[in-house]
Amino acid sequence: MKILGFSAKKSDRLAIANYYAYRYNGFDMKFHSHPNAEIMYNDGGACEIYWKTGGGSKRHSLKKGQFAVLPSQLTHMLYxxxxxxxxxxxxxLTISSEAGLPCAELEAAGLSFLSGGIVFAEDTASVGSTIKKLHEELGSAQFNAGSGLQTAALLAQLMVMIARVSHRNESESSYIINKAMKYIENEYPNGISSRDVAESMKLHPVYLERQFKKHTGKSMLAHINYLRVERAKQLILNTALPLIDIGAECGFNTRQNFYETFKKHEGCSPSDYRRKKKERTDSSYRQTPYETEQENQPE
Incomplete structure (x- = not known):
């Protein structure tokens, strides 16, 4: 099973390997990786987390009251x-054969974030205060077997909190994306941009763009242009409207923009698309099905 990037056996346990509280001032860390997974909570100020992907690197701004869960062996840096x-x-966090939370129980509990990748979320469930309690417990001079049970209980509580917050964030993201999609579908003929979508929802354009691409795999502009081209194809096939009017009706702000976007999607210009469809339609009317059947009859 996969637990925070670890390949764990059902008999393994998830345990705390290390902990620290640190104030970073003007800090530029080098990219690095390590065998332990990390939970990082921002208790004040701001930072950026960069991590390597197959095609380069990505960045996320971590503000006060937010936290990140980074899986084992992730190449990352803090700035x-x-x-x-x-x-x-x-x-x-690490995998242990002795102390900690049983991995089999974590899997059975359905804590989906454990088997996924990176988690970034707003603390809406006392994640920060639970981490502080864990720090206090781990740093206590009276640390003993009883404290070990308390530590395990707090760690289990933390895992459940993170799972709930992560699920809530996913639900909120889905709501945001559905709302953006509905706005785009209603307004794309009016020449809207991705910034207009964000402003209508009172969200930062960069944040909305990131969420949209994460959920759909494409940018908002790509989706807007897809809808415009599909509508243009319908009008080209079913009306005699001039192409310049079709472009304007579909939300393209210039003739050149209409031409270039249409050609990028369909591999030909709007005029060529209309001509090819007309030629195909004309050829289908040159022979009726009855005429074709008669021609194929043996003499």
């Missing part, structure tokens, strides 16, 4: 701009 600061509460 705090010069003059800035960020207070990080960190837990490093």
């Amino acid at each position: 705090v701009p010069q003059g800035g600061r960020c207070d990080i509460l960190n837990l490093e």
Whole structure:
């Protein structure tokens, strides 16, 4: 089974390997990876987390009250701009054969974030305060077997909290994307841009664009243009409207934009598309099915 990037056996346990609280001032970390998974909570200030992907790297801004879950062996780095600061509460997790939470029970509990990739979320379920309690428990001078049980209980509580917050964030993201899609479908003929979509929803354009691409695999502009081209094809086939009017009716702001976007999608210009469809239609009327059947009859 996969647990936070680890290949774990059912007999394995998820345990805390290390913990720290640190204030980073103007910090530029190098890309690195390590065997432990991490939970990073921003307790003050701001930072950026970069991580490597197959095609380069990605970035996420982590603000106060937000947290990140980074799986084992992820190549990543932390960046705090010069003059800035960020207070990080960190837990490093590992797989153990002795102490910790049974991996089989975690899997049975359906904590889906554990088998996934990176998690970024807003703390709406006391994630930060639970991490602080874990820090206090782990740093206690009276740490004993009883404290170990308390640590395990807090870690289990933390896992459930993260799962709930992650699920809530996914639901909120789905709502945002559905709302954006509905706006685009209603307004694409009016020459809207991706910024117009974001403004209508009172969201930052970069945030909405990131969420949209994450859920649909394409940018908002790509989806807008797809709808425009599909509508243009319908009008070209079913009306005698001039092409310049069709472009305007579909939301293209210039004739050139209409031509270039249409050709990119269909491999030909709007005029060539109309001509080819007309030729195909004309040829189908040259012979009726009855005439074709008669021609094929033996003499």
